Amino acid sequence: MKPFLDEHFLLKNTTAQRLYHEYAKDMPIIDYHCHLPQAQIAADKRFDNLTQIWLYGDHYKWRAMRTNGVDESYCTGNQPDYDKFLQWAKTVPYTMRNPLYHWTHLELQRYFDVYDILNEHSAKAIYDHCGKLLQTDNYSVRNLLRKMNVAMVCTTDDPADDLADHQLLKKEGFEIPVLPAFRPDQAMNADNPANFKKYVQRIEQAANVSVTSFNDYITALKSRHDFFASIGCGVSDHGLEELYAEDYTESLISNLFDKLMAGKQLDEKELRQFKSAMLVYFAEWDWEKGWVQQFHVGALRNNNTRLLQQLGPDTGWDSIGDFQQARNLSKFLGRLDHNNKLAKTILYNLNPADNEMIAAMTGNFNDGSVAGKIQFGSAWWFLDQKDGMIKQMNALSNMGLISRFVGMLTDSRSFLSFPRHEYFRRILCNLFGEEVENGELPNDVRWIGKMIQDICYYNARNYFNWQHLGAPAFKEILV
Structure with missing residues (x-):
């Protein structure tokens, strides 16, 4: 059984692995179409916590949470940030086979070196760990762009x-x-x-x-x-x-x-x-x-x-x-x-x-x-x-x-x-x-x-x- 999201994730044979690791992996990214708020890049904004950078404005996650029976107040409403994140963490296990499951864990790994599976039991530790990092200069939006090449x-x-x-x-x-x-x-x-x-x-x-x-x-x-x-x-x-x-x-x-x-x-x-x-x-x-x-x-x-x-x-x-x-x-x-x-x-x-x-x-x-x-x-x-x-x-x-x-x-x-x-x-x-x-x-x-x-x-x-x-x-x- 292959491990989840290891270095050969989605690469089913040695040729695919070689093509990715030797040729694709380190290429710079040209993001020629996105909706990133340029004001936040200009201000070099830092986010206080994972909810702010991850859940604010993300209708992909909101749709999954609603489908999982989460009340709207935890999506677009005024519930506290951690409570919103906890509802997302409780939803994540139910997103298996939806791309959100892969994206969520890739983002935790690539930005925060978090390799734990996100669920309601790991939510608090992951939220606190990522929140501390997000409040440092290394995690300003400009440095996040640099981090991703x-x-x-x-x-x-x-x-x-x-x-x-x-x-x-x-x-x-x-x-x-x-x-x-x-x-x-x-x-x-x-x-x-x-x-x-x-x-x-x-x-x-x-x-x-x-x-x-x-x-x-x-x-x-x-x-x-x-x-x-x-x-x-x-x-x-x-x-x-x-x-x-x-x-x-x-x-x-x-x-x-x-x-x-x-x-x-x-x-x-x-x-x-x-x-x-x-x-x-x-x-x-x-x-x-x-x-x-x-x-x-x-x-x-x-x-x-x-x-x-x-x-x-x-x-x-x-x-x-x-x-x-x-x-x-x-x-x-x-x-x-x-x-x-x-x-x-x-x-x-x-x-x-x-x-x-x-x-x-x-x-x-x-x-x-x-x-x-x-x-x-x-x-x-x-x-x-x-x-x-x-x-x-x-x-x-x-x-x-x-x-x-x-x-x-x-x-x-x-x-x-x-x-x-x-x-x-x-x-x-x-x-x-x-x-x-x-x-x-x-x-x-x-x-x-x-x-x-x-x-x-x-x-x-x-x-x-x-x-x-x-x-x-x-x-x-x-x-």
């Missing part, structure tokens, strides 16, 4: 954000670049006219212009896109149920904007036309600047309206949606490609039924100008676990070139989430290791090791044009 972080930012913390970090010269990503979801969300009008006012203030027409609005948003670029941004991101690719005219969209500003509700077709137009503007700006655009599609959000009203969004009420993606995705990408304005693009899906479709779709628009120009992004959210990662990588391998894959990201709000990169790397190395030992791939560990390092680091560094991050010296022995 993070080379780059991209946060997620609204066009109206002032990016003051990013500017501060840049001015200070913090050695780990923390760059913004342009996330204009609210700028195109016209479902509620009153909310849309409030957002237009935010853009007016951020851009310091008066917006009285759709042309004014686009000009203001473009100025924000330019401002993000001046801070070092080279990435955009969209979180959508589906891509929108309706036909429209500029005069129609101008009239729809006027209708919204007058407080009038758009019908379903008009909403889709407005969102289609906005997506094209954003995509063309990304292409002009040589940015990478990301599309996260397939989430059905805010399902529990009762608890949404009580607790707000991003508290654990989202799910996998079953939207029809292929036709609009093809039309949207095709429109941009036809006009020679298709930027490098990463597509992430939330419904595993779409894996092969997305993987195949990327090949339609890879034109040879850039290696892996259109990417099938890593397994996302509900699929961000062993089975989901394997299925995503198998679909990518079967339909495209996994050798050009830009690899893993955390998509997390937690500074303790970086062992997810290790989790991914172990799974990746085991996939290759098993096929080498089965005779399905040649026993060319040096070449496969190079591919592993590319997927873990170099592909992303090159794809995003971040060559300034440098190259680990040990890569030289492979070429």
